[in-house]
Amino acid sequence: MNWDLVWTENNLIRLVVGNLARGDPGGLLLTIGLSILCIVVSTVLGAVIGIMRVSRSMWISVPAAIYVLILRNVPVLILIFWAYFVPPYLGLQTSQFASVALALILFTAAYIAEIVRGGIRSVPPGNILAARALGLSNFETQAWVVLPQAFHNMIPALTGRYITVVKNTSLAFLIGLADLTEIGKEINDRLMTAPIELYFTLLLIYFVVNRGLSAITGSLENLGRFNRLFIRI
Secondary structure (H helix, E strand, O other): OOHHHHOOHHHHHHHHHEEHHHOEEOHHHHHHHHHHHHHHHHHHHHHHHHHHHOOOOHHHHHHHHHHHHHHOOOOHHHHHHHHHHHHHHOOOOOOHHHHHHHHHHHHHHHHHHHHHHHHHHOOOHHHHHHHHHOOOOHHHHHHHHHHHHHHHHHHHHHHHHHHHHHHHHHHHHHHOOOEHHHHHHHHHHHHOOOHHHHHHHHHHHHHHHHHHHHHHHHHHHOHHHHHHHHOOO
16 A cells, blocks of 8 residues: 555645645635535525425516526536537636536535525424414514424534535546645646555545534434524523
8 A cells, every 4th residue: 555655745745735835725624614605505506496496476486496406417417518519609717616516506506595495394284383373473483483393403514515516526637626626636636656555645634624614514303502602581
């Protein structure tokens, strides 16, 4: 085994921060930054689309349903290629980072929208009736009764989707973005003698990142902790 060839100071620095000293961040730093951006934006967009999906107005629910139908049935890799190659045809300049981020956000938002829709549907109707009986308006009922319960119910599904986002960032290497996988590929192409050791290192890094993400979101499954953080009544 050639661990000494892979676990050198230079290789580990490149895997973690890319060529940061030259003003070109990459590796794990870029992967985490890209993942956080995609998770935050896709959660907001997905929540909006999910709420639209349960609207009683067809003018609101149908466009949301069409969005979900299309984006959930297109491979994310194809979306990345579209986001990267189509803008230049339209006279728009885009970066590799922006292309991957846009594709992952649009793709993930479609899945989160369905998670949100399912979470809203999971709230017992009796809770809604009780809130209205106490004099809460429809908006107040949705904001203070339905959505907090729905979000708590969605945490396990959202955790799985967020982990998938982190894993899908590895596809960025296909358009040359210097993420963790791309840096690993460059090191492997240079060494050519330690692919098992190198890709085991990548596997270990992704595992640690995703396990940490799972632990953070999983801690919110405790109802008492969730209420202290998010419920302010």
